[in-house]
Amino acid sequence: MAIDGRNLQILANYCAAAADAMAFTLMRTAHSTFVKETEDFSCQIVSRDGMAFASPRSFGAPWYSGIDYGPVLALIDHYDEGDICITNDSYAGNVATHSPDIHIWKPVFHQGEIVCFVVGHIHNTDVGGAVPASLSRSLTDIVQEGIRIPPLKIVRNGELNEEVARIMRLNVRVPDQNWGDFKAQLASVNVGERKIHEIIARFGVEDFLQGIEGILDYAERQARSIIATIPDGEYFYADFADEDGDGGYPCRVAITLRVQGETLELDYTGSDPQLASSLNMPTGGRERHPLALVGVTYVLSTLDRNLLLNAGTLRPTRAILPPGTVMNCEAPAAVGMRSLTCALSQIATIGVFSQAIPDRLPANSPGGNSIMNIRTSDAVNRSVVASLGPVGGGAGGTPRHDGPDGSGGLSAFLKNTPIEINEAEVPIHFHRYGLTADSAGAGRYRGGLATEMVFEIFAPDTLVTARNRNRSVFASAGVLGGQPGGLSHFRTLRDGEVIEHGNTDVIRCQPGDIVEVRGPGAGGYGLPVQRDEQAVLGDVRCGFVSHEAARADYGVVIVNDQIDQAATARLRSEMRQQASEHFDHGAARNAFEALWTPERYQLLTTFLAAAPVGWRHFLKQQVFRAVAAGGDTDTAAQMHAIFADLRQRYPAMNV
DSSP, X not given: OOOSTHHHHHHHHHHHHHHHHHHHHHHHHOOSHHHHTSOOEEEEEEOTTSBEEEOOSSSSOGGGTTOBOHHHHTTSXXXXXXXXXXXXXXXXXXXXXXXXXXXXXXXXXXXXXEEEEEEEEEEOSOOOSSSTTSOOTTOOBGGGGOOOOOSEEEXXXXXXXXXXXXXXXXXXXXXXXXXXXXXXXXXXXXXXXXXXXXXXXXXXXXXXXXXXXXXXXXXXXXXXXXXXXXXXXXXXXXXXXXXXXXXXXXEEEEEEEEEETTEEEEEOTTSOBOOSSSOOOOOTTOTTOTTTSHHHHHHHHHXXXXXXXXXGGGTTEEEEOXXXXXXXXXXXXXXXXXXXXXXXXXXXXXXXHHHHOTTTSOOOXXXXXXXXXXXXXXXXXXXXXXXXXXXXXXXXOOXXXXXXXXXXXXXXXXXXXXXXXXXXXXXXXXXXXXXXXXXXXOSSBOOOOBEEEEEEEOSTTEEEEEETOOOSSSOOOEETTOOOOOOOEEEEEETTEEEEOTTOOEEEEOTTOEEEEEOOOOOOBSOGGGSOXXXXXXXXXXTSSOHHHHHHHHOOOEETTEEOHHHHHHHHHTSOOSOSSSEEOOHHHHHHHHHSOXXXXXXXXXXXXXXXXXXXHHHXXXXXXXXXXXXXXXXXXXXXXXXXXXXXXOGGGOO
8 A cells, every 4th residue: 555645644553552552561561660650661663773753642751752763773783583672871872861761672573674673761760879769969970870781682582681681680779670670671662563563464564664754754744834833033041950969059951942944953052061960961962862852842742732743853953962061961970860951951942932932832840840769678677669759840831721730741741659559569658649739830820739748757767869859949930920830848857857958869767757848830821910810719719829829929819718809909900910021030040140140151151161071060160159259240350350260270171
């Protein structure tokens, strides 16, 4: 049959169904909660040269729909039928992007020739390393982040490589759990291989191979058509992590978006230097690396829900990723928290597009989704390492409706784990897991509410990890008059004392400690004074907004569960009626940027780009300290004086 029009759509549906079957097999046979409940995994079917053309439609993480496996496929010199390959090395092909993400791939043969590969990854709860769950902001090089497996054949001609398998099991904290997840991965790619053979039997091998290119081309045409509706121009936005390391300074991700006709360019120049912490992203400078362009995928699919997501979707887009920066680090930089930086890049991407098409995109999502992990022991001293699930916030308010509560926007694919399962598998007790009142940014359409998790520790020397802690200083921005979302917090209640942890991500707990973690809220869209009064009343009745916040933020006075119309009318007439800026970032970021203006940051970026990579984070810290101590002086003169002093003090940096 000819592969065009209707038949191409039928083939695309068959391929997506095959990817669904891979994902369902993986999810139903995995051992760890993080895979079988949270669904932090991916499955794809990729062309012979590595371009993803089919992904699950409703399972797993959507970040990898446009992935290019080509660089890692090329690192295996020869493939035979029955081979399955593996890697989690972030610097080998830049497909695995931190150590817990173990990727595998299997060639699919037809009559002795490779026709495609079935691939996928899971996030292992632990792969060894310096801390339980393997990841912490405080780690400084990739060797600390667990076992690294170079690209190799873990299964050769259908036979498991037992030597490698023993090394894998020996170097992790819960080997049975990891091995159970790995066997689920093997089952997934084997199911994918079988489904591809069924598709080829139906369509024929030539039409299948032709159809792969047709599917990729169709997605590219769709993407170009969407991009053509966006006004040409150049747009800039930056977002910040609270800290670039333990007790550090803010970490900046900056994007200049250039829209021209049917093409996009995202220039990350102006982002922070490579860090001596684990927020770095190992993109290898690849201009269509999926993690650098996840935000583009989200924007395009928001603008057209019928968009086919695959590697063809990203063809009209390129990213500029300066080397030696947080967006394109060099080995052996730690990369475990790359998901936090990736979230910042997604927010910055939506921020630049929001300026071009503000009536079609939402306010900021939180970008501070804490993945809660625990290492503890049970009553018989058995070691338990588990993921308790994500604690984040909802999505930003949109031009037409409120942001979803609790989970939405950038992290909606991470499912929550029911507390019944956590309490059955981990010796802890939950006091609370739910939505947090007054955490959403107010607006005509409010942001999504944050979640809060509170649990009690039963065993001594329990380690709790809150990976990707953020937004305890800088809030999620509101748009066009919408207010920023609420801040996050992380604390322990011990013997009546409250211990605040800020953005610390690994803490040691003792029996009786109560751990409380709250996610950040999302930004609101539009002026709060324009919000429907009945919607405010409904939020108050549901416990989402307090009476005090209804009055202060929305100008709605509620007495005896009813709106006081006269008082509300008077109060609303006194409130701001027009948005003064496109974004409202909140007081903390406004104060920071009053000192760290775009001019000052550009001077810093230029200075750091000329320094050796290994010096850049150190020099950034020195400059920040000097600026903080320098008082209010001429920006350019002050910065150049600081740079000259550093060059004189540290001659080894001058290359």
